Amino acid sequence: MPKRKNSSIKEYKLKSGAKRYYFKISLGINSYGKRIVTTRRGFKSYAEAEEAFNQLSTKKADDFVKQKQITVDELFTLYFKTYKANTKEVSALSQNSQYKNHIKPFFGGRYIDQITTLEIQQWANKLAHEIVEARRNISFLENMYEYARKNNMIESNPVSKIIKPKYKKPSSFHNGENVYTEKELTDFLNTAKEVSPIIFTYFKLLASTGLRKSEALALKWEDIDLDKKTINVNKTISYGPNYKIITHAPKTKASIRTIPFSDTLKNVLIKYRDNYSTSSKIVFANRRGAYFDTARPGLWLKRVYKKNTDLPHITPHGFRHTFATLLIENTNIKPKTVQMLLGHATISMTLNLYTHINENNFADANQAFKNIGF
Missing domain, CATH: 1.10.150.130 (Tyrosine recombinase, N-terminal domain)
Known part of the structure; x- marks a missing residue:
């Protein structure tokens, strides 16, 4: 056995009789005039202890980090x-x-x-x-x-x-995408109408305007101009201290916007207001006339999916995505206009939607190339 040259490395025994090694090493004096001395123990072999000793010996006193100092x-x-x-x-x-x-x-x-x-x-x-x-x-x-x-x-x-892993894509989404086709949206809304007027109106609003779920929950009737057919989006809801529901300004300036809506949605809103809405100033108010919490739309979705088990599942945010997707697919609307409607902070966020649509239309593009001889 070769001679062990480092006299700072000592051998000791555990209660079980197993051998272990430890050492004490001085790293010198740091900038505050304090001598830095540290002890390391628990090494199963002399070689393991020597490697750790050699690594520590290259460190300056100011670079020393104490072990096990914080959880x-x-x-x-x-x-x-x-x-x-x-x-x-x-x-x-x-x-x-x-x-x-x-x-x-x-x-x-x-x-x-x-x-x-x-x-x-x-x-x-x-x-x-x-x-x-x-x-x-x-x-x-x-x-x-x-x-x-x-x-x-x-x-x-x-x-x-670490190597950042590929992240989970919700397996419950239809074809892996959080979006409905036009027919699927129609089927969903027909079922929602059977379940509850408030559920139908809420998701009809999301799918017709692209509002975020919390923006829609925060709406008051004074924010909706039924004559001009516009919605003033100026607040959102979230949890405040002690998980109390509060309203506050949206995250970005771009989210504060005025958006138009269709005659169809106007008729839905009027019917809901006149026949089902509470006396509260809040459009979607609970029985106490207060705001619903942000988990409510997810619970509403579960009621619709329970009523019609054939419906593909998407999240509340999927109705915003559906609005944008159908708008881009069926019109010649400009990206800047979509950005305004959705309240995106940057145009790149909106252009990502166009990229998504184009990828879905890959087969159509191939066929077009064949038709024009490219």
Whole structure:
């Protein structure tokens, strides 16, 4: 056996009798005049301990990061203060819930420097196949670790080293797409009309205007001009403190807009107002005359799908997508006009819709090329 040259590495025994190795090393004096000395133990072999010793010996005192100084839960508490101060309250509440459901159960009590890249990769792979919002949670954990790195709690960010997995596409969507054809939309609305006037009117509104679900829930009758056939979109609803429903301005200036609507929708709104609406100023009010919460449209959808099990499933946001898709497919409308109607902040968001439609019409394009000899 070759002679072990590093006298700083010592051998000791566990209660079980198993051999382990440890060492103590001085990294010098840091900028604050403090001598940095650290002890590492638990190595199963001399070679393993020597490798760790050699790596540490190259570090400067100012670069030293103490092991096991903070858990993921503790890091979240620190980072969340900064995150909350720089985002909307509803986003902060949502992210807090996401952390508790999808990050904390896996890593909450673990020390941040003891979690390996492989463990994070396995967690990310699992999450990407289970939930649609996996990307959001993986990015949040990466930002937490980056905060820790910049504050000298860890040497590097292990989340940035993983291979970002392909993310889950909701399998319940019709043909994998969150959108209806014109016939499917007609079938859905016919069923919704049988289920409830408020459900029918709500989804008819979404499919006829492209409103976001929370924009529609926030509407008051004063926002709708039935004579001019316009809707003034100036607010949205979300959860506030203690999960109380609040209204506030939309996320972007582009979301504040006035949009037109058809005679068909006008007649639907008048019938709903005169025959079914409550005395509340809110268009879609609950029995107390207050706003519905943002989960309500999803529950309404379930009632319609229970009534007609043959209907393909889409989300409330799918009706906004359906509106844009049918508009682009059946008219010569310009992208800028679609941007205005949907309240997109940038034209690139709108052009992505056009790209989607063009991909769906790939076969038509091929046939057109054949017809003109290209």
